[in-house]
Amino acid sequence: MNLIESLNQRYASKMMNGTKIPEEKFQTILEAIRLAPTSLGLQPFKVLIVENQALKDKIFEKAAPGQPQIPTCSHLLIFAANRKITRDMLDEYFELIEATRDLPAEKLLAYRNIMNGLVDKSEEQNFNWAARQTYIALGFGLVSAALLGLDSVPIEGFSASVLDELLNLKEQNLGSVTMFALGNRDEEKDYNAKLPKVRKSKEYLFVKL
Amino acid sequence: MNLIESLNQRYASKMMNGTKIPEEKFQTILEAIRLAPTSLGLQPFKVLIVENQALKDKIFEKAAPGQPQIPTCSHLLIFAANRKITRDMLDEYFELIEATRDLPAEKLLAYRNIMNGLVDKSEEQNFNWAARQTYIALGFGLVSAALLGLDSVPIEGFSASVLDELLNLKEQNLGSVTMFALGNRDEEKDYNAKLPKVRKSKEYLFVKL
Numbered sequence: 001m002n003l004i005e006s007l008n009q010r011y012a013s014k015m016m017n018g019t020k021i022p023e024e025k026f027q028t029i030l031e032a033i034r035l036a037p038t039s040l041g042l043q044p045f046k047v048l049i050v051e052n053q054a055l056k057d058k059i060f061e062k063a064a065p066g067q068p069q070i071p072t073c074s075h076l077l078i079f080a081a082n083r084k085i086t087r088d089m090l091d092e093y094f095e096l097i098e099a100t101r102d103l104p105a106e107k108l109l110a111y112r113n114i115m116n117g118l119v120d121k122s123e124e125q126n127f128n129w130a131a132r133q134t135y136i137a138l139g140f141g142l143v144s145a146a147l148l149g150l151d152s153v154p155i156e157g158f159s160a161s162v163l164d165e166l167l168n169l170k171e172q173n174l175g176s177v178t179m180f181a182l183g184n185r186d187e188e189k190d191y192n193a194k195l196p197k198v199r200k201s202k203e204y205l206f207v208k209l
Numbered sequence: 210m211n212l213i214e215s216l217n218q219r220y221a222s223k224m225m226n227g228t229k230i231p232e233e234k235f236q237t238i239l240e241a242i243r244l245a246p247t248s249l250g251l252q253p254f255k256v257l258i259v260e261n262q263a264l265k266d267k268i269f270e271k272a273a274p275g276q277p278q279i280p281t282c283s284h285l286l287i288f289a290a291n292r293k294i295t296r297d298m299l300d301e302y303f304e305l306i307e308a309t310r311d312l313p314a315e316k317l318l319a320y321r322n323i324m325n326g327l328v329d330k331s332e333e334q335n336f337n338w339a340a341r342q343t344y345i346a347l348g349f350g351l352v353s354a355a356l357l358g359l360d361s362v363p364i365e366g367f368s369a370s371v372l373d374e375l376l377n378l379k380e381q382n383l384g385s386v387t388m389f390a391l392g393n394r395d396e397e398k399d400y401n402a403k404l405p406k407v408r409k410s411k412e413y414l415f416v417k418l
Contacts, residue, residue: 144352202243
């Protein structure tokens with residue numbers, strides 16, 4: 001199936017049927033998320049994977065009672081951004097760059113100087129910036145799932161503070177940003193499955209300068 | 210080519226060769242961006258398209274002197290998020306929903322009530338939320354370009370305030386968030402073209418709960 005056809009067929013599944021998606025497809029989605037670019041290449045987040053039913057139920061009950069796709073999905077991903085960009089984090093990142101790329105010390109130093117600026121910013125600025133990067137990766141996950149013919153839905157409607165406490169995210173320098181449920185739709189109970197897609201027109205959305 | 214192969218081949222092109230990409234591929238990328246989901250479906254942004262060379266040069270000189278891919282790209286997209294979510298914007302959106310979907314008035318009202326909450330939030334909260342949504346669309350653009358074998362690069366390193374003033378974005382209730390350059394790499398001068406990709410390992414990025 002081609003890209004645009006796949007994207008037209010995907011929709012925000014609000015009720016899944018509890019069945020598992022194939023492991024190979026799930027791994028492809030994770031790999032696409034891993035390959036997503038981020039500003040300065042830092043990938044300032046973790047992606048938490050929830051397959052355990054009791055934990056999905058708990059997240060649904062405590063943090064996202066309006067989202068019945070959570071207990072019925074196959075895999076729930078939680079995109080959790082770093083709250084603070086630390087010097088340790090940058091040290092680790094530069095070790096990775098040096099292990100991967102044969103770059104002159106001068107170029108590495110210039111790059112490091114730009115990145116050091118992040119450490120001096122406030123936690124709020126760091127988190128806002130890191131959170132934005134998770135949405136690129138979410139986009140990669142969404143397109144991948146569509147191309148693989150799987151149902152998926154991004155979820156912003158949850159209490160981040162409740163979820164962070166439930167999973168001890170703050171202690172890990174993380175804050176939950178979005179969730180992403182993957183699975184197979186419940187054909188009968190998913191109200192959204194039969195609705196036509198609502199999107200602004202090309203003429204509205206794009207402005208040629 | 211398959212998805213993961215395409216994503217492995219894409220990279221942040223820092224120098225393009227000034228040639229145009231095929232119009233059909235460009236339109237496919239725009240359509241993918243248009244189909245990207247957003248929170249509550251609002252698509253609170255515009256995507257500005259710059260093909261004019263003089264304007265690309267001006268943006269490079271005034272707002273993004275560190276980004277030589279801007280004057281050398283084929284098409285520059287600017288993702289500009291809405292600064293304030295207004296009641297008029299919601300009215301327009303609900304007209305679109307009603308024209309597209311045959312929904313019961315009760316369901317529409319409940320949905321509208323949730324969305325009205327956005328209008329009561331501050332401009333800063335609105336903009337931060339809207340800005341995040343543009344990154345999903347950016348992700349869709351990035352994957353599409355990779356699948357189509359085009360070079361592309363997301364750009365955060367520019368002065369948003371200078372760009373906003375240059376394009377009178379504030380007056381249009383918009384604020385620039387990211388740019389996205391599409392084109393064909395300059396094989397010789399693009400330092401990035403030959404470097405291996407740096408990405409955190411699967412074991413680091415993903416945490417199974």
